[in-house]
Amino acid sequence: MSSKNIRTVAVIGGGTMGNGIAHVMAQGGLDVVLVDLSADVLQRAVETIGKNLDRQVRKNRISEADRDATLARIRTETDRAAGVAEADLVVEAVPERAELKAEVFADLDAHAPAHAILASNTSSISITEIAASTSRPEKVIGMHFMNPVPVMKLVEVIRGLATDDETTARVMELSKALGKVPVEVNDYPGFVSNRVLMPMINEAVFALMEGVAEPEAIDTVMKLGMNHPMGPLALADLIGLDTCLNILEVLHRELGDDRYRPCPLLRKYVAAGWLGRKSGRGFHDYDG
Numbered sequence: 358m359s360s361k362n363i364r365t366v367a368v369i370g371g372g373t374m375g376n377g378i379a380h381v382m383a384q385g386g387l388d389v390v391l392v393d394l395s396a397d398v399l400q401r402a403v404e405t406i407g408k409n410l411d412r413q414v415r416k417n418r419i420s421e422a423d424r425d426a427t428l429a430r431i432r433t434e435t436d437r438a439a440g441v442a443e444a445d446l447v448v449e450a451v452p453e454r455a456e457l458k459a460e461v462f463a464d465l466d467a468h469a470p471a472h473a474i475l476a477s478n479t480s481s482i483s484i485t486e487i488a489a490s491t492s493r494p495e496k497v498i499g500m501h502f503m504n505p506v507p508v509m510k511l512v513e514v515i516r517g518l519a520t521d522d523e524t525t526a527r528v529m530e531l532s533k534a535l536g537k538v539p540v541e542v543n544d545y546p547g548f549v550s551n552r553v554l555m556p557m558i559n560e561a562v563f564a565l566m567e568g569v570a571e572p573e574a575i576d577t578v579m580k581l582g583m584n585h586p587m588g589p590l591a592l593a594d595l596i597g598l599d600t601c602l603n604i605l606e607v608l609h610r611e612l613g614d615d616r617y618r619p620c621p622l623l624r625k626y627v628a629a630g631w632l633g634r635k636s637g638r639g640f641h642d643y644d645g
């Protein structure tokens with residue numbers, strides 16, 4: 358199932374997204390090296406992948422043999438240089454901080470083979486800027502998976518200013534081979550996904566702040582009226598309100614247009630530590 362010339366993939370960061378990316382790559386028949394800072398994090402990541410594969414077995418989507426073969430294709434590594442030494446493709450999924458991505462990409466550039474494609478799963482940082490910290494900007498690209506990775510079909514494939522056609526074609530082809538639907542977009546703040554989604558979420562928060570309706574009512578209007586599977590406030594809670602605020606700040610700063618200004622109520626919730634599902638409380642209450 359794997360793409361012609363990509364056999365070995367290194368995934369940098371074994372958190373929410375990294376373990377999902379390792380899961381789908383290994384399930385697609387690729388050899389995966391999952392890299393993170395500590396052995397404990399990596400052990401938890403592999404346990405998560407195992408649990409998610411077990412769920413697929415229970416739903417009869419894969420066999421037990423598929424699960425075992427998938428797990429056998431994943432190895433873990435805390436030494437980043439060793440982890441990427443054999444990689445044809447590296448997918449980075451470390452936290453969303455521009456200076457961290459720049460440091461990681463300079464290091465990947467130094468240690469990954471010269472032919473390797475370096476991809477980032479960033480939701481909002483410029484691919485062009487990330488590419489500038491390497492000596493191979495033509496081989497740097499965005500591979501923006503959606504959460505949860507094994508379930509969601511979309512891969513937003515982002516071309517930086519210097520990304521070449523061959524790199525783009527190989528990433529598109531690989532994404533299809535993994536059973537995903539890749540969509541090619543250019544590198545502008547928020548790409549397409551967050552450029553369109555975040556203003557809608559922000560507007561829902563303004564509507565709440567102005568007392569237009571209660572959270573449940575706002576979400577129900579968008580679910581039943583617009584056929585969205587989830588209301589915008591519930592979706593914001595799922596994504597994390599801090600993440601939403603970060604992405605809106607990027608859109609506001611980089612596009613320089615006040616229509617992207619984050620709603621003061623969103624800032625207030627984040628300041629209070631009401632971050633959505635992960636903290637038990639956001640626009641909705643998740644305690645119990």
Ligand code: NAI
Nearest residue numbers: 370371372373374375393394450451452453478479480504
């Ligand atoms: P996370 O915080 O769950 O995981 C990040 C992992 O990176 C952690 O396990 C951490 O130990 C590891 N890490 C930190 N510094 C590292 C380093 N120098 N080398 C190796 N590993 C390192 O973060 P999450 O949510 O998985 O996000 C990762 C990226 O994916 C971010 O760029 C984020 O914007 C993007 N993203 C997140 C989505 C989500 O729903 N969480 C959706 C789409 C993209």
